Amino acid sequence: MKSAIWKLGAVGLTALLASSPAFAAVAEAPVAEVAEAVAEVAEPAADAVGGGTAYIFNTLLFLIGGFLVMWMAAGFAMLEAGLVRAKNTSTQCLKNIGLYSIAGLMFWVVGYNIAYPGFAEDSMGLIGGFSGIYSMQGVGEADIDTGYSVASDWFFQMVFCATTASIVSGTLAERIKIVPFFIFVTVLTGLIYPVVVSWEWGGGYLDSQWGFSDFAGSTLVHSTGGWAALIGAIILGARIGRYTDGKVNVFPGTNIPLATLGTFILWLGWFGFNGASQLAMGTVGDVSDVSKIFVNTNMAACGGVVIAIILTQIRYKKADVTMAMNGALAGLVSITAEPLAPTVGQSILIGMIGGAIVVFTVPLLDKLKIDDVVGAIPVHLFAGIWGTLVVAWTGDATFSGQLVGVLLTAVWVSAASAVIWLALKYTIGLRPSAEIETAGLDIHEIGVEAYPGLANQA
Amino acid sequence: MMKFVIAIIKPFKLDEVREALAGIGVAGMTVSEVKGFGRQKGQTEIYRGAEYSVNMLPKVKLEIAVSAELMPKVVETIQTTASTQSIGDGKIFVLDLESTTRIRTGETDETAL
Numbered sequence: 001m002k003s004a005i006w007k008l009g010a011v012g013l014t015a016l017l018a019s020s021p022a023f024a025a026v027a028e029a030p031v032a033e034v035a036e037a038v039a040e041v042a043e044p045a046a047d048a049v050g051g052g053t054a055y056i057f058n059t060l061l062f063l064i065g066g067f068l069v070m071w072m073a074a075g076f077a078m079l080e081a082g083l084v085r086a087k088n089t090s091t092q093c094l095k096n097i098g099l100y101s102i103a104g105l106m107f108w109v110v111g112y113n114i115a116y117p118g119f120a121e122d123s124m125g126l127i128g129g130f131s132g133i134y135s136m137q138g139v140g141e142a143d144i145d146t147g148y149s150v151a152s153d154w155f156f157q158m159v160f161c162a163t164t165a166s167i168v169s170g171t172l173a174e175r176i177k178i179v180p181f182f183i184f185v186t187v188l189t190g191l192i193y194p195v196v197v198s199w200e201w202g203g204g205y206l207d208s209q210w211g212f213s214d215f216a217g218s219t220l221v222h223s224t225g226g227w228a229a230l231i232g233a234i235i236l237g238a239r240i241g242r243y244t245d246g247k248v249n250v251f252p253g254t255n256i257p258l259a260t261l262g263t264f265i266l267w268l269g270w271f272g273f274n275g276a277s278q279l280a281m282g283t284v285g286d287v288s289d290v291s292k293i294f295v296n297t298n299m300a301a302c303g304g305v306v307i308a309i310i311l312t313q314i315r316y317k318k319a320d321v322t323m324a325m326n327g328a329l330a331g332l333v334s335i336t337a338e339p340l341a342p343t344v345g346q347s348i349l350i351g352m353i354g355g356a357i358v359v360f361t362v363p364l365l366d367k368l369k370i371d372d373v374v375g376a377i378p379v380h381l382f383a384g385i386w387g388t389l390v391v392a393w394t395g396d397a398t399f400s401g402q403l404v405g406v407l408l409t410a411v412w413v414s415a416a417s418a419v420i421w422l423a424l425k426y427t428i429g430l431r432p433s434a435e436i437e438t439a440g441l442d443i444h445e446i447g448v449e450a451y452p453g454l455a456n457q458a
Numbered sequence: 459m460m461k462f463v464i465a466i467i468k469p470f471k472l473d474e475v476r477e478a479l480a481g482i483g484v485a486g487m488t489v490s491e492v493k494g495f496g497r498q499k500g501q502t503e504i505y506r507g508a509e510y511s512v513n514m515l516p517k518v519k520l521e522i523a524v525s526a527e528l529m530p531k532v533v534e535t536i537q538t539t540a541s542t543q544s545i546g547d548g549k550i551f552v553l554d555l556e557s558t559t560r561i562r563t564g565e566t567d568e569t570a571l
């Protein structure tokens with residue numbers, strides 16, 4: 001222990017000397033030699049943090065990553081609150097805080113155990129883990145062998161589950177009743193999403209049979225949310241008056257500053273989403289990889305924004321700020337399947353292509369009369385597929401393996417979602433009456449207006 | 459005799475017009491944010507890849523009750539101050555005003571202006 005402290009001191013001194021140009025010039029050769037020698041001994045020394053120390057750092061990574069991803073719920077809420085019309089804003093806010101909480105309950109009640117069922121050696125790994133609630137650790141308990149606190153892992157996994165549900169909320173804004181929406185979220189977070197996770201992170205079918213690779217969830221989280229949103233949008237239909245006589249009628253968002261803040265919050269949260277998906281910070285190698293993931297994640301988003309600005313400027317002669325926001329998120333989704341292996345240049349390129357996909361597919365969905373209020377389908381589904389497939393180029397995976405992962409997710413999530421959405425449609429109904437939709441959902445579904453008018457301010 | 463002047467002007471001209479009117483002795487006015495169109499029609503905007511036309515453009519409406527003697531000066535002042543020599547500068551309407559009552563005191567007509 002003492003010698004380790006001495007070595008740390010030597011590293012610090014060397015760094016100090018090297019950072020002083022005058023001193024370095026005088027004693028260039030000896031300093032370089034010392035630095036080299038110290039580097040040799042420093043690496044194994046620092047790498048050797050084991051036992052409790054590694055446990056603490058790994059757990060800390062889960063906790064920091066977890067609360068950053070939790071904060072993404074705020075990002076989704078603000079992005080959506082900004083892009084809907086004023087009369088539906090309270091409803092959108094309630095949907096976001098409600099879905100986060102339902103995801104939390106469901107992931108504890110059944111979700112986690114379905115996601116991590118501990119498949120048997122000879123199992124196909126398709127479905128399992130219906131053992132009920134997750135037994136959280138007791139007070140003062142810590143199993144050093146796991147390498148991290150199981151509660152920190154559960155929390156980190158739970159916020160990913162909530163992110164999946166957030167994606168659906170934005171697409172279906174302004175025209176869905178809250179009760180069927182929350183029922184869908186219950187099934188999505190308790191069953192549909194955990195099953196997809198079990199195939200890959202739970203060591204199931206995609207992981208064991210296909211070598212599928214999805215580092216932080218371009219497919220598992222984003223495409224899953226995207227497919228559920230797409231099927232929902234098709235079954236639910238467009239907002240009243242959105243597409244008339246072959247014309248797309250625009251309902252501009254109410255609050256662009258709020259949507260911008262939401263985008264930046266999501267961007268911030270993504271450092272937890274991708275960075276903490278390294279799942280370990282107990283060694284020099286891991287903490288360096290987390291750092292590289294931060295850089296790649298950031299650069300992909302930057303690429304997505306810049307390309308969205310350039311393309312909308314060229315195509316429409318105006319730079320569309322909401323497309324720039326979508327570009328950032330598409331860049332982030334694209335890099336999520338493999339944020340560690342790519343070079344910075346590759347990351348920027350991956351993000352840029354993600355951003356371009358959004359600019360071209362947002363009008364395409366309008367042509368198909370699929371009404372996606374915030375652009376969640378292009379951002380999370382299309383860019384998610386792109387990000388997953390490109391891992392065959394940058395990471396350790398085959399194209400066929402990646403394609404199987406994309407297709408299997410597509411089939412399962414689409415089919416399961418369709419069953420739930422249709423069942424809700426033909427029982428309690430998905431949409432409010434035309435009268436209520438036109439008046440705004442806030443008054444009838446929530447009873448609280450987001451921006452009360454003059455008459456209400458007395 | 460009293461006159462009621464309604465002026466529709468470009469929003470960014472409001473401060474200038476208010477100062478000019480105060481300068482010629484106008485004691486008060488009511489201002490609202492309004493939307494409308496005239497010869498300027500609307501303009502085309504782009505939102506998420508779809509074009510849409512904004513038919514109603516934002517303007518500011520001034521409502522001013524003045525004595526008949528002051529009215530021509532008020533109209534002239536608004537016209538010269540609010541003009542940018544370009545389309546969409548707005549319009550000024552003048553109506554006969556039947557009566558005025560100050561709510562606090564109950565004073566009426568010219569004394570209430």
